[in-house]
Amino acid sequence: xxxxxxxxxxxxxxxxxxxxxxxxxxxxxxxxxxxxxxxxxxxxxxxxxxxxxxxxxxxxxxxxxxxxxxxxxxxxxxxxxxxxxxxxxxxxxxxxxxxxxxxxxxxxxxxxxxxxxxxxxxxxxxxxxxxxxxxxxxxxxxxxxxxxxxxxxxxxxxxxxxxxxxxxxxxxxxxxxxxxxxxxxxxxxxxxxxxxxxxxxxxxxxxxxxxxxxxxxxxxxxxxxxxxxxxxxxxxxxxxxxxxxxxxxxxxxxxxxxxxxxxxxxxxxxxxxxxxxxxxxxxxxxxxxxxxxxxxxxxxxxxxxxxxxxxxxxxxxxxxxxxxxxxxxxxxxxxxxxxxxxxxxxxxxxxxxxxxxxxxxxxxxxxxxxxxxxxxxxxxxxxxxxxxxxxxxxxxxxxxxxxxxxxxxxxxxxxxxxxxxxxxxxxxxxxxxxxxxxxxxxxxxxxxxxxxxxxxxxxxxxxxxxxxxxxxxxxxxxxxxxxxxxxxxxxxxxxxxxxxxxxxxxxxxxxxxxxxxxxxxxxxxxxxxxxxxxxxxxxxxxxxxxxxxxxxxxxxxxxxxxxxxxxxxxxxxxxxxxxxxxxxxxxxxxxxxxxxxxxxxxxxxxxxxxxxxxxxxxxxxxxxxxxxxxxxxxxxxxxxxxxxxxxxxxxxxxxxxxxxxxxxxxxxxxxxxxxxxxxxxxxxxxxxxxxxxxxxxxxxxxxxxxxxxxxxxxxxxxxxxxxxxxxxxxxxxxxxxxxxxxxxxxxxxxxxxxxxxxxxxxxxxxxxxxxxxxxxxxxxxxxxxxxxxxxxxxxxxxxxxxxxxxxxxxxxxxxxxxxxxxxxxxxxxxxxxxxxxxxxxxxxxxxxxxxxxxxxxxxxxxxxxxxxxxxxxxxxxxx
Ligand code: ARG
Ligand code: ZN
Numbered sequence: 001x002x003x004x005x006x007x008x009x010x011x012x013x014x015x016x017x018x019x020x021x022x023x024x025x026x027x028x029x030x031x032x033x034x035x036x037x038x039x040x041x042x043x044x045x046x047x048x049x050x051x052x053x054x055x056x057x058x059x060x061x062x063x064x065x066x067x068x069x070x071x072x073x074x075x076x077x078x079x080x081x082x083x084x085x086x087x088x089x090x091x092x093x094x095x096x097x098x099x100x101x102x103x104x105x106x107x108x109x110x111x112x113x114x115x116x117x118x119x120x121x122x123x124x125x126x127x128x129x130x131x132x133x134x135x136x137x138x139x140x141x142x143x144x145x146x147x148x149x150x151x152x153x154x155x156x157x158x159x160x161x162x163x164x165x166x167x168x169x170x171x172x173x174x175x176x177x178x179x180x181x182x183x184x185x186x187x188x189x190x191x192x193x194x195x196x197x198x199x200x201x202x203x204x205x206x207x208x209x210x211x212x213x214x215x216x217x218x219x220x221x222x223x224x225x226x227x228x229x230x231x232x233x234x235x236x237x238x239x240x241x242x243x244x245x246x247x248x249x250x251x252x253x254x255x256x257x258x259x260x261x262x263x264x265x266x267x268x269x270x271x272x273x274x275x276x277x278x279x280x281x282x283x284x285x286x287x288x289x290x291x292x293x294x295x296x297x298x299x300x301x302x303x304x305x306x307x308x309x310x311x312x313x314x315x316x317x318x319x320x321x322x323x324x325x326x327x328x329x330x331x332x333x334x335x336x337x338x339x340x341x342x343x344x345x346x347x348x349x350x351x352x353x354x355x356x357x358x359x360x361x362x363x364x365x366x367x368x369x370x371x372x373x374x375x376x377x378x379x380x381x382x383x384x385x386x387x388x389x390x391x392x393x394x395x396x397x398x399x400x401x402x403x404x405x406x407x408x409x410x411x412x413x414x415x416x417x418x419x420x421x422x423x424x425x426x427x428x429x430x431x432x433x434x435x436x437x438x439x440x441x442x443x444x445x446x447x448x449x450x451x452x453x454x455x456x457x458x459x460x461x462x463x464x465x466x467x468x469x470x471x472x473x474x475x476x477x478x479x480x481x482x483x484x485x486x487x488x489x490x491x492x493x494x495x496x497x498x499x500x501x502x503x504x505x506x507x508x509x510x511x512x513x514x515x516x517x518x519x520x521x522x523x524x525x526x527x528x529x530x531x532x533x534x535x536x537x538x539x540x541x542x543x544x545x546x547x548x549x550x551x552x553x554x555x556x557x558x559x560x561x562x563x564x565x566x567x568x569x570x571x572x573x574x575x576x577x578x579x580x581x582x583x584x585x586x587x588x589x590x591x592x593x594x595x596x597x598x599x600x601x602x603x604x605x606x607x608x609x610x611x612x613x614x615x616x617x618x619x620x621x622x623x624x625x626x627x628x629x630x631x632x633x634x635x636x637x638x639x640x641x642x643x644x645x646x647x648x649x650x651x652x653x654x655x656x657x658x659x660x661x662x663x664x665x666x667x668x669x670x671x672x673x674x675x676x677x678x679x680x681x682x683x684x685x686x687x688x689x690x691x692x693x694x695x696x697x698x699x700x701x702x703x704x705x706x707x708x709x710x711x712x713x714x715x716x717x718x719x720x721x722x723x724x725x726x727x728x729x730x731x732x733x734x735x736x737x738x739x740x741x742x743x744x745x746x747x748x749x750x751x752x753x754x755x756x757x758x759x760x761x762x763x764x765x766x767x768x769x770x771x772x773x774x775x776x777x778x779x780x781x782x783x784x785x786x787x788x789x790x791x792x793x794x795x796x797x798x799x800x801x802x803x804x805x806x807x808x809x810x811x812x813x814x815x816x817x818x819x820x821x822x823x824x825x826x827x828x829x830x831x832x833x834x835x836x837x838x839x840x841x842x843x844x845x846x847x848x849x850x851x852x853x854x855x856x857x858x859x860x861x862x863x864x865x866x867x868x869x870x871x872x873x874x875x876x877x878x879x
Contacts, residue, residue: 018055019143041137118264219236287719365843409434657701766803830869
């Protein structure tokens with residue numbers, strides 16, 4: 001199937017549904033290959049819809065067994081039904097019920113959408129359009145219904161039966177079967193429907209909400225893994241408390257359940273009262289999870305819980321409004337993690353992630369606005385732009401109107417839109433009202449794609465004691481948007497004197513910059529600061545106050561001054577990154593012209609000085625992590641030669657490692673801890689810095705570094721330290737590496753989530769042998785393309801985290817990805833499409849690689865039939 005003929009859904013074509021469905025009564029009789037679903041839908045004409053409309057319900061790969069209207073079987077001539085839909089050409093012009101029986105095969109459902117089985121556990125995934133794979137429905141988020149679900153199953157196969165809402169009753173049935181009935185009083189769209197049936201262990205806790213509601217919390221995991229569910233439960237309780245204080249949001253059912261499953265296409269899903277998670281984001285123990293895993297679990301548990309208000313109580317009118325729930329909820333989970341941990345460190349990590357994923361997406365063929373205008377496959381729009389840039393827009397909104405007005409706007413939104421399927425316009429109207437501000441220009445951020453550049457130029461006039469700062473903005477064209485308008489950019493700034501003092505911000509026209517905030521809402525602006533006693537260094541975009549690329553020509557002196565003295569921790573980190581980037585860009589040029597990259601020692605000295613003085617370990621660890629190869633590639637932007645980047649980065653790391661080796665060793669020894677592992681932020685920060693020191697030390701002295709790492713590997717009592725040691729060893733070719741890898745595999749051979757780390761690490765080794773290694777690992781007994789975690793670990797990290805090897809000059813990296821995508825296209829098109837996103841930057845490569853990437857993409861495009869998911873990604877990449 002070619003994509004140019006596939007239907008394009010457009011925002012401007014939105015119209016309300018012609019029918020509403022007030023209640024849904026489901027009986028799902030679970031069976032591995034023959035699950036019977038009986039669904040009774042109570043329909044009525046939508047007063048806001050068309051009068052004579054036929055009734056057309058969505059379906060996807062459905063087998064209809066029977067259909068009845070108001071309880072009476074429908075004659076064959078009264079309707080048309082295919083696997084893809086059900087139509088009543090002449091529906092009654094009144095309220096009526098439709099009852100369908102559909103027959104499902106959950107075992108054969110490899111797409112992991114709708115009802116499927118994961119390691120024997122029945123579970124569902126209905127966002128975005130999975131409910132139509134269970135029964136015929138108006139599968140759109142603005143059709144909201146009250147659901148009652150009766151689940152029946154073999155009592156041994158599925159002793160645990162869970163649904164949305166509250167449990168109503170349960171009991172035995174004949175033939176070794178049993179049932180449970182769940183009722184969810186909150187009207188919801190079908191994408192929030194869920195059920196689970198299986199042999200699962202429960203970890204429970206009670207929670208009393210602020211107003212006294214008693215809630216039974218449950219985390220369900222594979223039996224035997226109960227001891228790995230504690231942290232998720234702890235994060236849930238902290239999330240529930242935090243949402244009450246930070247946003248006044250209280251939980252609204254008697255139970256809240258989380259189920260961990262091992263086959264899941266995404267991170268997790270916020271089904272009402274029954275969140276279903278990829279087990280990777282639930283299960284953790286000191287021996288199996290790293291500090292990063294703990295932080296992810298905390299963030300994702302919070303994210304899904306926060307959706308209960310921003311997503312469920314208030315949902316989206318249509319899928320174009322996806323950022324309304326996702327961007328806002330990402331913002332909320334970032335705030336939560338910032339409050340629970342270190343705000344500056346969290347900000348640095350989030351910006352790293354934003355640049356790596358969203359900036360990359362925004363500068364290539366897959367760029368789209370935070371609120372897209374059109375899509376062919378909605379599953380391809382669960383993107384870094386919708387999520388991460390969507391969250392940045394909320395951050396900017398808060399900066400622009402201030403914390404108080406922001407909270408008032410949220411309160412208004414949560415009150416006014418509660419129980420509705422809302423739009424971005426309705427959301428923004430609440431903030432405009434609460435703040436008394438006109439947000440119409442700000443709203444452009446939602447419609448315009450592309451990452452704006454913010455150009456800054458400063459000039460000091462010693463005689464006049466003035467400092468002039470010229471700011472200008474420009475956004476490059478993106479697919480379908482040739483010309484761009486200036487956006488509203490909040491620029492938090494400061495001026496720093498040579499001695500590190502923060503200077504007063506007094507403008508020539510008498511204005512003051514409150515909190516150092518200047519809002520650039522024009523193509524350009526000129527600020528003249530007066531009473532500036534000495535030549536200052538500007539510190540711009542503090543806290544990364546807008547998702548833009550700052551272009552300012554600061555020399556090494558300026559940057560090192562910011563690194564030492566800026567009162568804004570984010571910009572201190574940024575200054576170090578900027579110095580490193582300058583060094584790396586020059587080194588790439590040197591490598592390309594066959595020269596030896598040489599580095600000024602001042603950067604290494606500055607890092608050494610930080611290490612000698614800091615007690616913020618997590619922050620220092622972030623500083624020590626130099627820009628990635630992909631960061632450098634984005635900085636170069638075109639005609640990219642990944643091998644030159646790899647070599648330049650290696651050379652810088654080796655040079656820094658050598659220059660401050662003794663200091664690194666001292667830090668490493670000084671941070672050794674005799675205490676038992678605890679995942680808290682302070683302990684994690686200590687480990688992060690110690691392991692970053694080991695990593696750089698080994699870059700400077702591979703022999704001594706490998707020895708230290710090997711010792712750490714053996715002595716470690718937790719996965720963070722053991723895996724960090726393995727990661728260091730993995731960078732150093734030789735027998736020792738292979739032995740350590742083999743030993744790790746032997747230690748964790750029965751633990752798939754830990755083996756995923758092992759797959760991912762090897763796939764990311766930047767050496768030509770990696771391609772063959774990855775191919776060999778695809779035949780490893782623990783590997784399976786049927787499991788998304790395995791596939792993402794091995795293939796995803798090869799394609800996304802190994803710039804030089806995925807982009808091999810001979811094109812064999814592309815061939816591998818194309819091959820895997822073609823294999824996966826029928827079985828799990830969503831996963832295939834997601835992996836192919838690795839091609840999003842192919843046009844910025846040098847011509848040889850570009851040609852190879854294009855031919856791999858063309859090979860995928862030529863498959864027939866080709867899934868809508870893959871066709872959409874490939875055709876946009878090639879457009
Ligand atoms: N709503 C879920 C979350 O972000 C993600 C669902 C992803 N769905 C998809 N089709 N990719 O919490
Ligand atoms: Zn979400």
